[in-house]
Amino acid sequence: MPTPPTGPHGGPKGNEQTVNEPIPVLLAGDDFVLNRLLVEALHAQSGPSAWEVRELELPWPHVPFGKVAEVDEASGSEDAMIEALAGARVCLTQMAPLTERVLAACPELELFAVSRGGPVNANLAAATEHGVRVTFAPGRNAEATAEHTLALMLAAMRRVPQAQESMRAGRWDSGFYAYQATGLEIAGSTVGLVGGGAIGGRVARALLALGATVLVADPYADPAALPAGARLVSLPELLASSSVVSLHARLTEETAGLIGADELAAMPQGSVLVNCARGGLLDYGALADALAVGHLFAAALDVFDEEPLAADHPLRTAPNVVLSPHLAGASRATARRAATMVAAEAGRWLRGEPPLHCANPAVLKAS
Template sequence: MRIVVLDDYQNVAAGYAEWEALGAGLEFVSHAIIDTADLVQTLTGAEVVVAMRERTHFSADRLSQLPDLRLLVTTGRVNASIDLNAARAQGITVCGTESTTSATPELTWGLILSVLRRIPAEDAAVHSGGWQSTVGGDLFGHRLGVIGLGRLGSQVARVGAAFGMDVVAWSQNLDEARAAEVGARAVSKEELFATSDVLTVHYKLSDRSRGLVSAHELSLMKPTSVFVNTSRAGLVDTDALMAALHEGRIRGAGIDVYDSEPLPVDHPLRSAPRTVLTPHLGYVTEDTYRIFFTQAVEDIAAWAAGEPIRQLS
């Protein structure tokens, strides 16, 4: 049995689980595979593939070119980059893993503080021999707007309350009782954008939510406000966000997710002013990887024994 573990960007997957217990041929791929031809060449002859979240797409067309594939394991329980119907029709078993729910909210606050207090710029200044050059913003007594109050948004909201912030939230079906459970108040979408000092997105991407944050919503924001997205790039009009940054209509932005990943070298976001950019690190933590890869090994072993677990299709 040949097993290929994709998107091991940091060359660490081998150390997070007992892969040798599978007694199979293993290959860890550390570079991103964008081109379909490269993907097919890499995976030809592989019966089992482990995919890291949504880094590599498995469309119906791509799956049809992988006749040897029998088991596709994705880290996490949901992967929009896998065509589950096509996999099912082709007789490919798809299994997932559990994951932490704390990693992304923690990174969200790292980005909020980094943008608001200009931490990267001040760090660079100190390392280059300089000293104070910016004046940071504040959290206590200011308003946090949370777009989407699910598992992750709720954790972000609770931390905001602990900072002494006035926490408000919006989603299409949010009511006051649900918001109150996490120390927030439900407000209209317009009020949230117009009055929040920090706005953070934690919404599920779907056809209905794509472009949820458009030029209109961004135009409502205060020039002193900060925008953070650790959810999905498709929720936000990237061009409109860059325009707001270049025109100085918002204080800054912290971004962890992009329309194209890895972010192209010449992408204009890389040179956008007042931004803190991280390379989709929301789930990239030691505890998360330990769960991902340990359970991936469990999934493979169970499937090989004829009793697949954590099946998605």
């Protein structure tokens, strides 16, 4: 594929479009990363005259994402994308499917910017074959996810859901002051973080500020990059020493099923397990068992091995569990940050600069 833009609105060399014509761009937003936010971010990057804006509104999150042809976690349809993308050279989206069929039908497309941490809704091999750059937005929800982790952790440790349920039922239950019914404090506790990346690092800083001792298990972490006061240890040491364990690792072949029955048993009696990372890291059946027998004090979960969580899943009735439906990253700041990040990639493309976060870098070598 020729080198991208050579002038203010130039586009790749050899393209028949004149340098002064606006670039056709499709904004395929949804009800989280709104098209309005994408328009604002795009115009802030390059000015409104640079782009011929088209909009497609996808039904997520009101309609769950799923598999579309060969790609996963996508919203909308191939037919809608093919129609909306006709003639467009750039697409900014969060959930739209980029499949082999879409790519074959839209030869003008050169940049597909996905406003999420991983572009699972794009067929990267096919995009590379068709000369389309696919970019993504790592870290867009790091702040929101770190805050949600702390919110769930505190809710589980201080039994906030149980207290609220009692109040809504019309009771004023002073029995929560009974010693066996009281909660746990972060201050003075040892909290183990499995994963010390962007989210884990933010959680570590907050926990240290609250007076916790923080351990981190991450074979790829740079000790110098961890917050001052956090200590890098092995996973077995972390599990044996921590009264709270929070998962922040990426899901890979190496980490799939990282925390199973043996690892839960290695945690101290009366400890707490938190997962706002990926469902595949954890054996949820073993977790339900550990809660049922009272080995764990509580669990706080935003992600699951199967989503949506089945109505008869044992975690729905397990004691002392705080559940949320995979919404740790759901903040208005995340949506605005996501729009800004993909608009910045469009700006780089327009100026002929390399992308900052390219998911298929082989396509750059072919440019």
